[in-house]
Amino acid sequence: MAKRVLEEIRVISMGSLWAGPYIGRVLAEHGAEVFRVEPLEPVGTQPRIMERPPEMLEAWKKTLLTMGVPKENIEAVGTRSAGYGAVCMANHYSVGMNLENDKGKELFKKLAAISDVVLVGYSPRVMTNLGLDYPVLRQIKPDLIMIHIPGLGMTGPEKDARMLGSGCEALSGLQSITGYFGGDAHRAAGFIPDGLSPPFAVIAIVAALIYRAETGKGQFIDLAQTETVSCILGEAIMDYTMNKRIAQPMGNRHPYYAPHGCYRCKGDDMWVTIAVTSEAEWHRFCKAIGDPEWARSEKFADMLSRWHNQDELDKSIEEWTVQHDHYAVQEILQQAGVAAGAVLTMEEHILRDPHIKDRHVYQWITFHDSVADPVHRVPWILPRTPTSLDRRGPYRGEHNEYVLGTILGMSKEEM
Amino acid sequence: MAEGALSHLKVLDIGHYIAGPYCAKLLADMGAEVLKIEPPEGDPARRMGPFPGDVPDAEKSGLFLYLNTNKKGITLNLKTETGRKIFKEIVKDVDVLVENFEPRVMPSLELDYETLEKINPKVVMTSISNFGQTGSYRDYKAEEITFVALGGLMDMTGDPNKEPIKEGGSIVQFTAGSNGCAATLLAVYGRKQFGVGQHVDVSILECVPTLNDAIPVLAWNRSRLRVKRWGNKCRAQLWPLAPGDGSLYRCKDGYIQVTLRLAEDMALMAALTGREEFLDPDIGWMGTNSCLNPWKVDRLLTEAFKDRSKEEIFKSAQEMRLFFGAVRNVEDIFNSEHYRERGFWAEVDHPVAGRVSMPARPFIMSETPVNVGRSPLLGEYNEEIYCERLGYSRQDLTRMREMGVI
Numbered sequence: 001m002a003k004r005v006l007e008e009i010r011v012i013s014m015g016s017l018w019a020g021p022y023i024g025r026v027l028a029e030h031g032a033e034v035f036r037v038e039p040l041e042p043v044g045t046q047p048r049i050m051e052r053p054p055e056m057l058e059a060w061k062k063t064l065l066t067m068g069v070p071k072e073n074i075e076a077v078g079t080r081s082a083g084y085g086a087v088c089m090a091n092h093y094s095v096g097m098n099l100e101n102d103k104g105k106e107l108f109k110k111l112a113a114i115s116d117v118v119l120v121g122y123s124p125r126v127m128t129n130l131g132l133d134y135p136v137l138r139q140i141k142p143d144l145i146m147i148h149i150p151g152l153g154m155t156g157p158e159k160d161a162r163m164l165g166s167g168c169e170a171l172s173g174l175q176s177i178t179g180y181f182g183g184d185a186h187r188a189a190g191f192i193p194d195g196l197s198p199p200f201a202v203i204a205i206v207a208a209l210i211y212r213a214e215t216g217k218g219q220f221i222d223l224a225q226t227e228t229v230s231c232i233l234g235e236a237i238m239d240y241t242m243n244k245r246i247a248q249p250m251g252n253r254h255p256y257y258a259p260h261g262c263y264r265c266k267g268d269d270m271w272v273t274i275a276v277t278s279e280a281e282w283h284r285f286c287k288a289i290g291d292p293e294w295a296r297s298e299k300f301a302d303m304l305s306r307w308h309n310q311d312e313l314d315k316s317i318e319e320w321t322v323q324h325d326h327y328a329v330q331e332i333l334q335q336a337g338v339a340a341g342a343v344l345t346m347e348e349h350i351l352r353d354p355h356i357k358d359r360h361v362y363q364w365i366t367f368h369d370s371v372a373d374p375v376h377r378v379p380w381i382l383p384r385t386p387t388s389l390d391r392r393g394p395y396r397g398e399h400n401e402y403v404l405g406t407i408l409g410m411s412k413e414e415m
Numbered sequence: 416m417a418e419g420a421l422s423h424l425k426v427l428d429i430g431h432y433i434a435g436p437y438c439a440k441l442l443a444d445m446g447a448e449v450l451k452i453e454p455p456e457g458d459p460a461r462r463m464g465p466f467p468g469d470v471p472d473a474e475k476s477g478l479f480l481y482l483n484t485n486k487k488g489i490t491l492n493l494k495t496e497t498g499r500k501i502f503k504e505i506v507k508d509v510d511v512l513v514e515n516f517e518p519r520v521m522p523s524l525e526l527d528y529e530t531l532e533k534i535n536p537k538v539v540m541t542s543i544s545n546f547g548q549t550g551s552y553r554d555y556k557a558e559e560i561t562f563v564a565l566g567g568l569m570d571m572t573g574d575p576n577k578e579p580i581k582e583g584g585s586i587v588q589f590t591a592g593s594n595g596c597a598a599t600l601l602a603v604y605g606r607k608q609f610g611v612g613q614h615v616d617v618s619i620l621e622c623v624p625t626l627n628d629a630i631p632v633l634a635w636n637r638s639r640l641r642v643k644r645w646g647n648k649c650r651a652q653l654w655p656l657a658p659g660d661g662s663l664y665r666c667k668d669g670y671i672q673v674t675l676r677l678a679e680d681m682a683l684m685a686a687l688t689g690r691e692e693f694l695d696p697d698i699g700w701m702g703t704n705s706c707l708n709p710w711k712v713d714r715l716l717t718e719a720f721k722d723r724s725k726e727e728i729f730k731s732a733q734e735m736r737l738f739f740g741a742v743r744n745v746e747d748i749f750n751s752e753h754y755r756e757r758g759f760w761a762e763v764d765h766p767v768a769g770r771v772s773m774p775a776r777p778f779i780m781s782e783t784p785v786n787v788g789r790s791p792l793l794g795e796y797n798e799e800i801y802c803e804r805l806g807y808s809r810q811d812l813t814r815m816r817e818m819g820v821i
Contacts, residue, residue, distance in 0.1 A: 005605040018629065030601055059699075059707045064640075087629045153779075158753040161733045166661025167740030170672035175663065176744035177583030180573070185670045185742050187647055187661055188582045188626075189571035195626035196586075199593040200777045206600040207445050211420040211783055213607055219782035227759055230748055231777045232589035234433070238477025239465035240745040241772040247745055251580050252560060255464065260560065262569070262578045269643065271579055273569070275558035334555045341561035343579050346635040346642060349567035349624075358550035361621055373636050379591070379621035380598035381547070384613040385605040 004031025005385045009209070012037055012111060013092065015121020018165065018194035019149055019225060021088035021393075023119055023201045026378055028091035029387040035115070035403055036089060037108060038396050040096045087375055089393030090365055095404065096397030099130050110408050112137050116212075117205055118146045123162070124154045134220045143218040145208045149197055153224030163226070165191030172229030177236050179249030186249060193225040200228045258306040259285075261314050262343060263321040265329060271343035272326040274317065274333060279303065281338050288336035289320045350374050367392050419446015420783035424603065426450070426511040428486060429493070431458045433585055434543045434619060435515030436482040437592025438599065442511070443485035444776060445785050450505070450800065451486040454493070455821060457793045458483070467768065473793060474767035480790045481773050484763070488791030489800045490821045493524050497820045502526065504805060507535050510606075511599055515543040518553055528614040537612040539602040543595040547618035557619070562587040566623020571631060574646040590626065591619040593777075648713060662713070663742060666720040670742035671728045673716055676704050683735045687728075688719040765789045797821055 009032040013024035021036070028034040065071070095111075098104040109132070112118060118137060120127055127133040127148075134146045148154055151163025152171070161167075169175055169192055179186030204221045212218055230237070235255075236247035252273070254260040260275045276282050279302065286295045294300075294316045299309040306313055321329050326342035333340035344353060350362055362374040377389050404410045424447040428439035436451070436458065443449040451458075460482060461473040492498040503526075506512060512531065514521060521527050521542070528540050542548060545557040552565075563569040563581045573580040595617040602615050631642035647663040663670045675684065678700035684693040692715055699707030706712070720728055725741040732739035741747070748754055749772070761775035766789075776785040801807045801821070815821045 003609060005601045005608070008608075022625075026597070055701070087633070152753060153757055156753040156757045162736055162738050163740070164661070164674055164738050166672055166674055167738055169661070170663075170670075170740030170742045171748075173743055173745050173748045174583060174586070175670070175672070175742045176747075178572075178580070179583070180577065180580060184647070184665070185663060186573070186580070187663055187672075189568050189631075189644075190626045190628040191661075192582070192586065192626055194628075196590055196593070198625070199590070199597040202597040203441060203445075203593065203600060204778045204780060206597065206604055207420040207783070208780065210424075210600065210604055210607065213604075214423060217782055219780055221778055221780050223778040224757070227754070227757075227774070228593075228777050230754075230759070231774045232586050232593070233584050233745070234437075234481050234589060235463075235465060235478055236584055236745050237749075238481050238771075238773065240749055242465055242467045242477050242768075243469070244746075245465070247583075249583060252578070254558070254560075257558075260558070262560070262564070262580070264578065271564075271570075273560045273564040273581075275560055277558065334552075337556060339556035339558045339561050341557065341564040343564040343569050344567055345570050346567050346627075346631055347639075349565070350632065350635070353565065355546060355550045355552040355565075355620075359547055359618065359621070361624065371636075373633055376621070376624035378598070379594050379618055379625055381616040382598065382602055382605070382613060383616070384611050385602070385609070 002384055002386055004387065005382070006030040006032035009033070009117065010115040011035065011117040011119060012115050013119045013121075014038075015119075015149075017121070018088055018191060019197050020119060020121025021092070022194065023149070023198045023205075024092055025088055025090055025389075026198055026202050027117075027205070029378055029389050030385070032117075034092045035111065035399075036092045036094045036394070037097050037099075037111070038094055040098050040397070087373060087393065090375055090389055091391050092394055093399040093403055094394035094396055095400050099132065105130065105132060107404070107408070108132060109137070109140050111403070112144065113140045114407065115141065116145060116209070118144060119201070119205075120146070120148045122150075124148065124150050124159050138218070141218070143212055143216055145205060145212065145218045145221070147201060147205060147221035147223060149201055149223045149225060151193075151225050153227065154222040165194040165225075168193035168226040169229060172226045173233050173236065174229050177233065177247045177249060179251065181249065181251035181253050183249055183251070193229050196232065197223060197225040197228045253310065256303065256307070258303065258310045259313055259317055261310070261317075263314065263318045263329075265321050265326040265342075266324055267326070270326045272321055272329040273341050273343060274321075274329075275339040277339065282306070284336040285333065285338050288332050288338065289317075292316070292320070363389050365389070365392050417782065417784055419444075419785065420780060422446035422448075424448070424511065425509045426513065427452065427505060427509045428513045430513050430515045430543075432460050432463075432515070433478075433482065433588040434591040434595060435513050436460065437589055438541065438543060438595035439486065439513045440482050440484055441593065441596040441777070442513075442599070444787055446783065447511075449486040450509075450796075451483060451488045451791065452491045452493075452502070453488060453793065455490045455819065457490075461793070472767070474765075477771070480763070480765060480768060480771055483790035484773075484787040485789075486791055487796040487800070488793065489797050490794040492820050493526065495818065495820050497815065497818065499524060499526060501801075501805070501820075503531075503534055506531055506538065509535070510537070510539060511603065512538055512540045513543070513595070513599065514541070518542070518544050518548050532612065535612070537606055537610065539599060539606060539612050539615060541595055541599045541602070541615040541617065543591055543617040543619065545618075546620050548614075548616045552620075559585050559587055562620050562623055566620055566627065567631075568623050568627055571642050571644055573644045575644050577644075579644060587619060587622055587626070590622045591617060594622050594625070662716070664716050664720055666723055666725050666728060669725045669744070671720055671725050672740040672742055674738035675712065676738070678706075680737060683737055687731055687735060687737070688715075690715060690719060761787050763787055763789050767792065794821065
């Protein structure tokens with residue numbers, strides 16, 4: 001059987017919420033043995049299963065009703081919901097250690113001595129305060145690769161700011177260019193920094209593994225989640241550094257193309273996106289929607305005119321889209337070679353979209369409470385070195401026996 | 416100076432626009448030797464802005480200058496027989512090939528993985544495409560907005576009573592470039608161990624689920640709730656959250672991002688804003704992240720910051736250990752003392768565009784530098800590669816130019 005790329009690699013992963021565990025999961029999907037070292041007691045920011053107290057549940061259900069959520073959906077709302085942990089920590093092993101006391105520190109050092117990578121999601125000062133920072137661990141394991149992923153990095157005047165994904169997103173510049181055209185800054189829907197810093201962290205870790213394989217040297221990696229987001233704002237950043245122009249929210253508009261937007265379709269709050277990027281596409285687009293009279297107007301004669309008259313253009317297009325299902329618009333226009341994509345609800349995206357199904361993007365993993373949840377695989381396929389996503393996120397300390405006993409060779413009494 | 420982590424890696428980049436070039440740029444900035452092949456008319460990114468002074472110039476596109484740092488560049492027309500012959504000659508000697516054409520293109524040029532593998536069995540070929548190399552939408556057209564729509568992110572972005580909006584910029588395509596780079600390096604590491612090359616299939620669409628928050632996925636799966644757009648406010652549909660996680664409020668010079676998690680935060684808010692109403696018991700805190708009357712807090716926050724600046728609020732709130740963030744724009748991040756001190760910005764000298772500032776690196780490695788350099792001019796290395804490396808004469812170069820090969 002083909003081997004997975006990181007089969008021989010051992011990783012210690014610490015820290016909570018989304019980014020850190022997701023990095024660990026990517027490494028684990030490629031065969032690394034990832035040990036989550038966790039405090040013995042649950043702490044507030046580490047939701048595995050989120051419990052909803054009954055009185056809150058009742059209050060919440062009332063809120064949902066006033067928001068127009070159908071009754072049958074509200075009744076399905078339970079007191080438990082899988083948290084981030086359950087999803088992100090798939091394929092991980094969990095071992096509980098109290099790093100505040102000397103015994104716990106000794107155990108951690110033993111585990112570090114047989115590990116290749118230590119991944120830390122805590123704020124910059126935590127490992128130093130514990131006496132377990134890179135200079136210390138390096139003495140135990142000279143070729144160790146250690147990576148920290150704090151919101152603002154390990155150095156600099158703001159390094160100790162308290163940050164979650166949303167704060168990083170605010171500081172990165174992304175929210176200042178997201179929003180309706182001419183309108184307010186806007187948050188993105190997900191937590192972009194939590195999803196974006198993982199590929200960068202994996203790049204750094206694997207590049208360090210490659211370098212270690214060639215030279216025998218480990219190293220320390222400082223990744224600031226906020227900076228990774230700033231790095232991907234290419235056009236806006238270069239427009240500032242070259243022209244001192246401060247990019248503003250563009251809504252669904254494109255700097256050059258029109259039509260380029262999101263249009264209402266048949267159904268409750270259903271939409272489709274359309275992007276026409278050349279004159280040839282514009283002619284195919286017009287033909288596909290039945291050559292309407294308005295499309296022949298001077299106002300829409302070329303890309304520049306269309307760009308300047310796009311409010312009117314969008315209204316006319318919407319008169320057509322609103323008569324159709326969003327998938328129907330997508331298919332009609334894609335057949336004509338125009339970039340159209342339905343705005344999918346989560347349910348459509350995960351459960352119904354034929355392409356997502358074809359590509360087996362989601363695997364269903366049964367979590368602690370016997371409910372199977374969809375978990376997306378990495379966005380790539382390596383045909384000769386398989387990946388696997390098959391074990392649910394662990395309970396805290398679920399693998400104490402395996403990690404302490406089998407891996408570190410402790411006896412039952414010692415544990 | 417120390418060598419980059421990938422200084423032994425040889426990469427051939429035939430990418431265009433964003434995703435492929437960004438993947439290869441990251442490899443180049445970590446020390447890989449990257450040769451970029453452009454068609455004779457240049458990478459289309461050269462024709463996209465921003466341009467200095469808004470004057471289009473193929474050598475001054477900010478997007479191109481940022482995405483092609485540290486690469487050597489040649490021109491080669493893969494649509495010609497001679498072009499393909501030369502391409503195969505170059506492929507023999509590389510570790511990695513990066514491309515982001517539509518999946519039909521490489522087979523139509525008879526340069527598909529199966530062909531190239533025969534020439535170089537250990538090559539890692541990374542193909543970044545809109546929807547991946549297989550599946551129903553394989554040959555569909557897509558732009559940035561198409562990805563966020565089909566990926567489920569857009570349905571949740573925007574105000575409840577307006578149309579959904581896309582996230583700013585081209586972030587999904589950049590994200591695909593970074594995921595493509597991660598996948599490439601995993602394949603390179605696999606090749607080191609097992610001696611096999613492979614065809615890495617990266618889907619830009621599949622990068623969207625990595626950016627989606629897990630909570631809406633779970634909310635849908637467990638409660639069949641459709642997570643609709645919640646504007647800049649709390650996601651009361653998912654959870655009666657207190658007025659964060661991450662709501663935005665207007666202040667004097669922009670916006671401040673607010674996350675409140677605990678009942679204890681209310682005393683801090685009263686101190687921060689001088690408004691005693693934050694202490695009212697009818698807000699009804701019920702543990703971490705949850706209160707019965709988040710809308711009341713929302714109303715208070717809407718009024719609280721109007722006369723204060725975002726950086727002053729950010730600083731004061733952080734001193735109280737509250738999870739606040741100033742909504743910084745590109746000018747703010749360019750002038751950020753924090754970014755300066757960390758060396759986030761680099762200045763790059765370019766023979767035509769002059770001195771240009773850009774992000775220096777996405778992360779810092781202690782032993783091996785990660786840093787930008789300059790991008791190549793169109794066909795700048797033709798002579799070095801074709802004459803010195805591949806042994807063509809200068810007259811051959813002229814002939815090939817005449818034939819439309821380079």
